[in-house]
Amino acid sequence: MSGAPGRLPCGPPIAIIDIGSNSVRLVVYEGLSRAPTALFNEKELCALGRSIATTGRLAQESTARALAALRRFRALARAMGVGRMYVLATAAARDAENGPEFIAEAERVCGQPIELLSGKREARLSALGVVSGFFKPDGVVGDLGGGSLELIDVNKRRVGAGATLPLGGIRLQDASDRSIKRADRLVRDALEDSGHLDGLKDRTFYAVGGTWRGLAHMHMVQKNFPLHVLHGYTIPAREALEFCRVVRRVDPDTLPAVGVVSAERRPLLSYGALVLEHIIRLGKPREVVMSGLGVREGLLYDLLDDDGRREDPLLASARELGWLRARAPRHGDDLVEWTDRLFRSVDIDESAEERRWRHAACHLADVAWRVHPDYRGEQALDMIAHAAFVGIDHPGRAFMSLAVFYRHMGLLDDEASPRIRELASTRILDRARTLGAAMRVAYLISAALPGILPRTPIGLKREVLTLKLPAELADLASDRLKNRLQKLGKLLARRTALVNV
Numbered sequence: 001m002s003g004a005p006g007r008l009p010c011g012p013p014i015a016i017i018d019i020g021s022n023s024v025r026l027v028v029y030e031g032l033s034r035a036p037t038a039l040f041n042e043k044e045l046c047a048l049g050r051s052i053a054t055t056g057r058l059a060q061e062s063t064a065r066a067l068a069a070l071r072r073f074r075a076l077a078r079a080m081g082v083g084r085m086y087v088l089a090t091a092a093a094r095d096a097e098n099g100p101e102f103i104a105e106a107e108r109v110c111g112q113p114i115e116l117l118s119g120k121r122e123a124r125l126s127a128l129g130v131v132s133g134f135f136k137p138d139g140v141v142g143d144l145g146g147g148s149l150e151l152i153d154v155n156k157r158r159v160g161a162g163a164t165l166p167l168g169g170i171r172l173q174d175a176s177d178r179s180i181k182r183a184d185r186l187v188r189d190a191l192e193d194s195g196h197l198d199g200l201k202d203r204t205f206y207a208v209g210g211t212w213r214g215l216a217h218m219h220m221v222q223k224n225f226p227l228h229v230l231h232g233y234t235i236p237a238r239e240a241l242e243f244c245r246v247v248r249r250v251d252p253d254t255l256p257a258v259g260v261v262s263a264e265r266r267p268l269l270s271y272g273a274l275v276l277e278h279i280i281r282l283g284k285p286r287e288v289v290m291s292g293l294g295v296r297e298g299l300l301y302d303l304l305d306d307d308g309r310r311e312d313p314l315l316a317s318a319r320e321l322g323w324l325r326a327r328a329p330r331h332g333d334d335l336v337e338w339t340d341r342l343f344r345s346v347d348i349d350e351s352a353e354e355r356r357w358r359h360a361a362c363h364l365a366d367v368a369w370r371v372h373p374d375y376r377g378e379q380a381l382d383m384i385a386h387a388a389f390v391g392i393d394h395p396g397r398a399f400m401s402l403a404v405f406y407r408h409m410g411l412l413d414d415e416a417s418p419r420i421r422e423l424a425s426t427r428i429l430d431r432a433r434t435l436g437a438a439m440r441v442a443y444l445i446s447a448a449l450p451g452i453l454p455r456t457p458i459g460l461k462r463e464v465l466t467l468k469l470p471a472e473l474a475d476l477a478s479d480r481l482k483n484r485l486q487k488l489g490k491l492l493a494r495r496t497a498l499v500n501v
Contacts, residue, residue, distance in 0.1 A: 012083030021049030021146030035317035044069035091147030123150035123162020128298030139204030169268035200283030211272035226419035231292035247273035314391035345459030377409030406436025
């Protein structure tokens with residue numbers, strides 16, 4: 001692994017083991033960064049939370065499976081050269097009578113201390129996971145595990161005081177003796193008494209946890225959604241409410257698209273749907289948004305210094321992918337500044353979020369250069385649309401991937417993926433075409449080399465879109481360059497001029 005050319009030089013890998021009520025999971029990350037990438041991810045469904053609601057104790061079979069998983073995970077972390085490893089335990093170990101005994105044995109197996117998270121600490125880390133994965137989040141985070149539900153308010157980088165409720169899927173299943181009607185009363189009473197949904201009205205509910213991800217995946221497949229990326233998947237509240245009511249009413253195995261959920265998790269779908277249904281009914285959010293990031297990513301975010309936390313995760317990951325794949329990564333910075341000047345000059349109305357998308361696309365514009373020329377647009381579109389980016393929604397993915405597609409393949413929509421175009425509004429399509437056309441001009445000047453675009457400014461001069469070439473670069477002028485500049489001008493409804501200065 002040392003010196004692998006496809007890896008970022010961000011120090012030794014960092015590992016987190018999460019001992020949850022349903023699963024025990026190991027995730028090894030490439031390093032500590034604002035946009036961490038998982039090198040390895042494995043879970044073992046141990047159901048530690050099973051029977052706690054009825055016996056108060058961790059079952060022997062479950063603890064044996066968990067300890068076996070921990071032995072394997074420790075060996076894997078050692079083999080992968082992990083520099084730091086954190087082991088977290090949540091509701092099952094926290095609530096069980098024999099939890100301390102299990103933690104002591106687990107620490108012996110892992111060879112290091114285990115942090116037994118309090119409910120408030122678990123809620124805070126879940127909220128920080130959402131802070132790390134979304135652009136200026138605003139709403140309430142709900143993390144549904146096997147043993148508990150954590151609720152906490154979040155606004156941009158600020159998080160509130162969290163609460164934990166005994167509403168995890170396994171716990172509800174046991175406490176209700178597998179009766180949805182009894183579980184319904186338990187959920188209703190707990191949520192109505194908590195008061196932690198009072199500030200959710202007309203805001204976003206961020207759903208964290210494997211059971212809710214399973215529900216979202218089913219909804220996505222049932223809707224034939226164009227992009228199977230769960231992080232950022234958004235369901236209007238009313239639609240989510242109706243979907244939850246259907247799921248909790250019927251046998252999970254009869255549901256459409258249930259095949260996308262593992263057989264072990266299917267029995268918990270009804271309970272997850274029931275909890276979400278009551279959250280929507282009581283809190284009245286505007287929408288439900290799925291988060292692929294939770295406690296583990298929240299811990300990584302918490303380990304960063306303040307400068308690291310302020311960094312934009314989308315731009316960080318775009319720069320990193322550009323650094324790994326582009327011919328000259330510094331050219332992305334030049335392209336950002338060059339298009340900044342262009343967009344300011346022609347007075348394009350651009351929101352802060354759209355500006356982020358454009359900047360990220362500039363860093364990603366050359367990631368497919370090694371592909372055969374006939375397929376660069378297609379490969380770039382697929383890579384960008386499906387990359388493990390955070391801090392961006394699905395329309396933003398469509399913008400970035402389409403802009404880079406147009407940069408390679410020209411401005412003809414009939415060759416661009418119709419499924420990705422479904423995610424883009426008329427405004428997004430227009431902006432993507434404009435940026436793609438600008439990139440086609442920029443790369444014809446610079447040949448992807450840094451240092452050239454700053455010397456060839458573009459902007460309006462007496463209402464004419466003017467590209468200036470200094471004397472030492474005058475020979476870059478060509479009919480092809482003039483043609484591409486004219487096409488950009490047509491998109492902006494401007495006459496164009498190529499000027500030697």
